Amino acid sequence: MKKLIAGIALFGTFALASAQTITFDKTTFDYGDVKPNSEGTRFFTVTNTGDKPLVLSNVKASCGCTTPEFSTDPIMPGKSAKIKVGYNTGINGPFNKMIEVFSNDPANSRTVIYIKGNVDANAPEVAAAPAVAPAAPAAPANAKAARKAARHAKKVAAAK
Template sequence: MKVFFTVLFLGLINFSATAQEFKFEEETINYGKIDKGSNGERIFVFTNVGDQPIIIKKIQSSCGCTVPKKPEKPVMPGEKGEIKVSYATNRVGGFSKSITIYSNAKNPTKVLRIKGLVNKGISLEKEKSILTDS
């Protein structure tokens, strides 16, 4: 019986020593103040800092106005990966949304956030293009 627990204990130590792990450059993206209808796509960049491939199984957003896109292939150790997030900027007002990542990492769930404020006015750049196109 002691041999069984010793083997089990050593197996757990070995498993934790070869765990997958990722590190995000930023865990919250602040859109700041953006105009209604502007580009709502942003990218979360991460690095696989473990010694095994990271496989993102699925990503779930807190509402339908936020659409995440996961990497299609495993991210190898030392490589960078991207998670694209598109927010529907046709909704005026402040927003704060979460994106939950499910993976094979040591901590299998990770929550990222986006926030910002969508203005209803048009920007000076849009006004300039309207005036010069006439």
């Protein structure tokens, strides 16, 4: 009987020791001061530091002004994935929002990440977005922004 109990305890230890483990590059993304209606998309990097595939089952924002996007594809051990979080920068004032990340990590099945910042009309202009997006083909919205920037650059050059 003692051997049976010891065997079960040993098996339970190995089962817990080999599992998927969720790790984030950061748990809070500070937008700082941003202009109204500026780019509100940021990315969190999720890494599987365990030895079994990690699956994100849900990513849920605390309100409708924050829109998370994620993939349910398994994240293999040692690999990473991105969680895209968008904030509606049309809402003026400070913000501090919570995003819940649900996964199959046995120790951290629910993890909380945050975005914070301040939407202010007097915020300084940002030349480039502070977020690093994964390489992807240009979307129509990005093409429109590029054309607008090119027209603006042409006007500035013509004024000189």
